[in-house]
Amino acid sequence: MRAISTVVDTTLFLLLLGGAVGTLVAGTGGLDAPPSGDDHADETATSLATTTVGVDYALTPRNNHSDGVSYGHSADFDRTAHGTVAGLLAAATRTAATLDGERIAPAGGGFERAVRNETRAAVHRRATAVGVTAVWEPYDGAPLGGRIHAGPTPPARADVRAARLTVDSGIEPANERAREAARTDGTDGVARVVAAAVVEGFFSPAESRVALRGDAPADTLAAHRYRRVARLTDAPALDLENGSVEATNARLTAALADRFAADMRDRFETPAATARAVSTGEVRIVVRTWSP
Structure with missing residues (x-):
């Protein structure tokens, strides 16, 4: 397994989730196999783990009577996050996390859209279709978890190459x-x-x-x-x-x-x-x- 550093400096990430200003660090990840010269999947996974980008997004808090919460306004709040593409995808799985199908973070949609757009731009290739899926679950099949997908989905009969990368979730390993x-x-x-x-x-x-x-x-x-x-x-x-x-x-x-x-x-x-x-x-x- 080839270890790859995937450090993320996601400014205001915790504010997006509803906490204080903070930094999420996503640490060492790894690819299942080293990239070969003609394997675009492995090359793309390596690029996700090593390419650093910035994304602009907006917090979009809205009143929610079922939770007994009122913001007293409906304004959006502009923010910027920086990190590797893989690390930002990992952060987005947390902002997109649901419990029994309902979102946990109420204002994270703008961040997730920005990360999807940046991921699509980062993996774009001529004459090659690329789809990227990031998943976080505390255990296999848990009712709580997050998923982010960027790009198309391969047709049923396509000849698909795949590479897998793991990134720190920002939650303590248990x-x-x-x-x-x-x-x-x-x-x-x-x-x-x-x-x-x-x-x-x-x-x-x-x-x-x-x-x-x-x-x-x-x-x-x-x-x-x-x-x-x-x-x-x-x-x-x-x-x-x-x-x-x-x-x-x-x-x-x-x-x-x-x-x-x-x-x-x-x-x-x-x-x-x-x-x-x-x-x-x-x-x-x-x-x-x-x-x-």
Whole structure:
């Protein structure tokens, strides 16, 4: 496997998610095989991992009565992000993440569109069609996850070449802890480990604390994300004005762990198999090329 550095300096990424101003770092990734001279899929994957770009986008917060959130305005907020194309794709899988089909981040559509457009421009080739798909899931088939696709989809009978690249997701890898939890606490233990990693990744206490006490739209975006996940997981009522971030995250973690545990029991035969499917720390990017 050929290791490739994919460091992302995504300014204001956490603000896009609803947290404070911050930087997401996506670390080492790898291709399944080194590129050959005539394999456009491998060449393109290498380019995604090494080409640095900037994207302009807009936050688009909107009022949402089902979550009990009002922004008091409908303005867009212009932002810029920088990073490798692969790293920006990884960031976009998080802003596009859904739980049971409903978005977690309420204002990320502009960032995702900008990343798709930049990806299409970066992989454009004459006489070769290119499709790129990036997927993040905390475990295989989880009800929570994000997916971004840029470019066309190959026809059923096309002769397709494919290359795969992994990129840090920005969420703590939980594989080892999941395996230990499977041995000591079964599926419930694995679910708690995965839920804790996900909540920590989306609601980092330091950034969330600053965001909830910050200026608009960061404060409302952070509250919106919290209330949406609480609603989708049937978590207890959250006191975002007076309660601590740690207590709020603990409630979300417990509720999300219950949701994951029920799904894991339906999906996997044993706790050990469940733990092997955990992939919180990586985004999988697949590049497909074919003759149009």
